């Protein structure tokens with residue numbers, strides 16, 4: 001039995017009096033045995049996938065963390081009906097690779113490919129897909145097997161709209177997902193272009209882009225007044241994309257840059273000098289990795305975030321969603337917030353902020369884009385000193401600008417605010433949760449503040 005590491009999550013202080021335990025399940029039956037009420041397993045029990053969430057949603061401070069990564073079998077790929085059935089611990093990159101051998105791909109342009117299928121269904125698995133494809137991965141689930149808090153297995157299909165809607169983005173409080181069948185599609189090429197813009201220039205186009213049939217992702221550097229925009233459209237011509245330039249881009253953005261930032265934070269004590277150098281390096285990286293060869297791609301070829309998910313200390317980050325309809329105003333205010341906060345505290349995010357559009361998606365009760373398209377804005381840092389205070393300020397900013405939180409990714413989230421945002425949908429979700437887990441066996445104190 002290994003001891004799971006604890007993370008602080010801003011306003012929530014985890015109790016420290018008991019040793020957390022970690023168990024691993026490598027089969028459906030083992031999961032059912034661990035969750036069964038007769039097993040001598042200390043509650044609360046929290047399922048965990050790759051553990052890439054930013055909050056304590058995937059661990060149990062004084063109960064048991066149940067690792068699902070041993071359930072790593074791809075059970076069936078049906079090229080005729082275009083579906084894939086896999087166990088919950090399968091990593092997205094392994095799924096994408098297996099599908100590509102059959103000429104198929106996941107729907108939506110997903111990143112952080114080191115996460116698990118179960119984690120991407122049980123929390124909003126978002127990515128910069130094109131048009132309506134930019135929904136959560138869970139939307140494409142046709143059926144799944146769930147082991148509930150008493151160890152019983154239930155199979156749920158997309159026809160059971162209410163129950164399936166509650167299980168998608170249920171953060172593991174309704175049970176452990178052990179297997180899922182997803183709709184997939186033939187590999188489809190998209191065209192990609194890259195632009196370098198000032199923040200005001202980007203504000204002029206972002207509202208229009210949010211309503212167009214495109215996908216986009218951007219890197220924002222508030223202290224350089226710079227936006228690097230990666231725009232994706234359905235390809236109108238016959239292109240044959242190459243994976244090598246994308247791999248190089250992923251490696252530069254998600255591996256090399258964070259590592260260099262971390263080293264510079266260690267060796268350069270004067271923060272004005274350090275940040276100037278880090279910003280220059282970020283700009284250079286963008287210039288190099290977005291070469292003219294990164295002009296076409298497909299969902300089958302991204303491997304972004306594979307190494308981050310297996311790293312001992314992944315990036316610190318906090319993500320909030322903002323309504324896409326008036327994102328230009330939010331962005332202007334966010335820039336001011338970053339400059340003011342740096343001036344006041346001497347702390348700022350060292351790696352560029354990333355953002356992408358998320359389509360309207362009402363397939364999950366707790367979908368962050370249930371009512372309208374959103375822009376997910378993710379602030380990340382490689383340095384811990386100052387981070388906890390920064391995420392509290394960021395949460396205050398987000399509340400002020402009607403930010404929609406994600407329970408697994410928005411740090412320092414106040415329970416009252418989350419209740420206000422998710423409103424009636426959260427009431428329904430809580431009722432379903434009480435029916436499925438009347439003894440709160442899956443409810444850690446961290447989760448209880450939101451879902452009891």
Ligand SMILES: Cc1cc2nc3c(=O)[nH]c(=O)nc-3n(C[C@H](O)[C@H](O)[C@H](O)COP(=O)(O)OP(=O)(O)OC[C@H]3O[C@@H](n4cnc5c(N)ncnc54)[C@H](O)[C@@H]3O)c2cc1C
Pocket residue numbers: 046047048049050051052053054057058059068088089110111112114115116117118119120121122123124125126127170171172173175176177178305308314315317408409
């Ligand atoms: C650098 C970086 C980039 C990221 N980029 C993105 C991004 O582009 N888009 C995005 O959406 N997210 C992103 N994330 C956040 C994170 O990767 C996702 O939230 C991911 O879906 C979590 O998957 P996981 O396997 O790590 O699950 P975990 O973090 O382990 O768990 C997430 C939640 O799901 C529950 N859970 C996990 N497995 C199961 C299961 N089998 N059954 C029931 N419940 C389960 C857990 O209890 C927890 O509540 C990023 C994170 C990092 C560090």
